[in-house]
Amino acid sequence: MTLGRQYDSVADxxxxxxxxxxxxxTLFAHTFHNDNINETFRVDNSVKYTSASYAGFQTGGLYGLSSQAGAFADNRAxxxxxxxxxxxxSVAAAFMNIDNASANTTGAVSGSPYxxxxxxxxxxGANYAIGAATLGVVYTHTDLVDRPTVPVSTLRFDNFEVNAKFDISAAWYVGAMYTYTKESIAWSTGHNNPxxxxxxxxxxxRLSKRTDLYAQTVYDKASGQDVFGDVGNLAESSSQNQTVARVGIRTSF
Known part of the structure; x- marks a missing residue:
């Protein structure tokens, strides 16, 4: 049992x-970080329970308090x-619910992008290791209902991902990912679903136990009316295509 500002079960x-x-x-996150698998936000005022592992099974849950007198349901999670x-x-499943995150700034969620x-x-989702390779498949569904002050009243995302990682040696690995995202939108003006x-x-x-060099690139192709390429929610493209490349050095503490 833990208390405080913590990640939800989808992230866990x-x-x-x-x-x-x-x-x-970050670059490999699903469109607009719609499902929080990239840990875009944490839940304040939360109580989390994580069980021990029993024959390979583990269960967890979280509740974030609204901290709103007289409005218990506002900004709870x-x-x-x-x-x-x-x-x-490895197999896992999770569900998260947030009620009216914009109702106050002292409740469960203060950093939700929506x-x-x-x-x-x-x-x-599931992962399966075959020798030096690990294969993965994941599905997430995000449902955003009654969005205030914007023309999009309802917004839904269905994300289908397959990924693979291969350890060439103890120092080298390569990885690949493909994600298909379907967006279902209820506009105040007519648009199609991109x-x-x-x-x-x-x-x-890996240069050492603490330091590694990496290179990565992600390409996004959007289809539909008034939608644009967007990799990692960094900056929206002016067209329906966007490619982002990154090289870096990383040190762990």
Whole structure:
């Protein structure tokens, strides 16, 4: 049992099965960080329970208090998740619900990228290790209902991801990801429902136990009316295509 500002169950259980939540980092996040698998925000005033592992099964849940006198449901959050791990197989599923995150700044969520009366995220995935390779598949669904002061009243995302990581040696690994995202939008003016395809590649070389060099690139192709390429929610493209490349050195403490 832990108390404080903490990550929800989707981030705890489903994110480690994705590219962004394991080996890839921010550029590999799903469109607009819609499902929080990149740990975009944490839950304040929260109580979290994580069970021990029983025959490979582990369960966890979180509740974030609203801290709003007379309005208990305003800006509260809760989530629940479960995983199973046995040898090369890892499977997990989780659900998160946030009520009216924009109602106050002292409740459960102060950093959510979306304003809506209700935000719900459900996800599930699996990883399987075959020798030096680890293969993964993940699905998440995000539902944003009654968005105030914007022309989009309802917004839904369905994210389908496949990923793979291969350890060339103890020092080298390479990874690849493909994500298809379908967006369902209820506009105040007529628009179609867009979708996008995103591809990512990464190579990493470990110089020491603490320091590594990496290179990565992600390409995003959006389709639909009035939608644009957007990799990692960094800066929207002026067209429906966007490619971002990054090289860096990283030190762990």
């Amino acid at each position: 259980y489903v994110a480690p099965l994705t590219a962004t939540g394991s080996w890839g980092g 809760w989530s629940i998740g479960k995983k199973y791990q046995n040898g090369p197989l 304003l809506s009366v209700r935000q719900r995220v459900a996800g599930a 979708h996008r395809n995103e591809f990512g590649l990464m190579a990493d070389y």
